[in-house]
Amino acid sequence: MSDRVVVVAGAVYERGRLLAARRSAPEELAGRWELPGGKQEPGETPEQALVRELREELGIETEPVERVPGEWTLRPGCVLQVWTVRLVSGEPSPLEDHDALRWLAPGELDTVDWLDQDRPAVAAWARLRSARAGEGARR
Template identity: 80%
Template sequence: MTETLVVGGALCRDGRLLAARRSAPPELAGRWELPGGKREPGETPEQALVRELREELGVEVEPLERIPGQWPLKPGYVFQVWTARLLSGEPRPLEDHDELRWLGPDESDTVDWLDQDRPAVAEAVRRLRAEGFGGEG
């Protein structure tokens, strides 16, 4: 069975990580995630991330590098995360989310992350502290 890849973006700006609160489906609503979505046939993971963040947040991003590891979602789905830089636009919760928040490294544990996002969030925060990736928005 082929696994469906779900990509997430650790989108950073000014030393902060973007968190998105789910509005749907009901079992995930109110919890926080790294925005993203399913890869479509023929897309690279990076292309999927660019498209998903355009659809979900109305922004253009540049994928930087993949955070090591992948995490199982529901059966048949696996989650991978890339760090990404905001190129243009101001993120807005267009679909699947009802709130966005920019979190500094010391604020990353102030929201209730989805379980599968936690390892990637921890690594993104570690990189923010070490490198300050994401640059100026």
């Protein structure tokens, strides 16, 4: 069993837009944007943790669809993993640790001040999304 902490985040994508959440806490992260999510708890799969975290933070029900390749170090012993997520029900609202939400069109991904660790995760998600769109066009 690993002692590392896994933080899961959801790339909630709907109608061609990605959901970004602006941090309100802690103070050193306030005002910057992230993919919403949180820590995986003991006994949870990463997917279960993601569904729980998005319910707690945004009041939505979601379904993890696909893991974005890669993981990103947040601090020693703590990594970020990202999933593409389908919104099942609810309207996202900033309930915990966020004070604003924004739906970003593909050309708007660089218009928010992402947290440093989220920048490469969002770029990896965009590459995956682009590859999937290309696969669909070839079918």
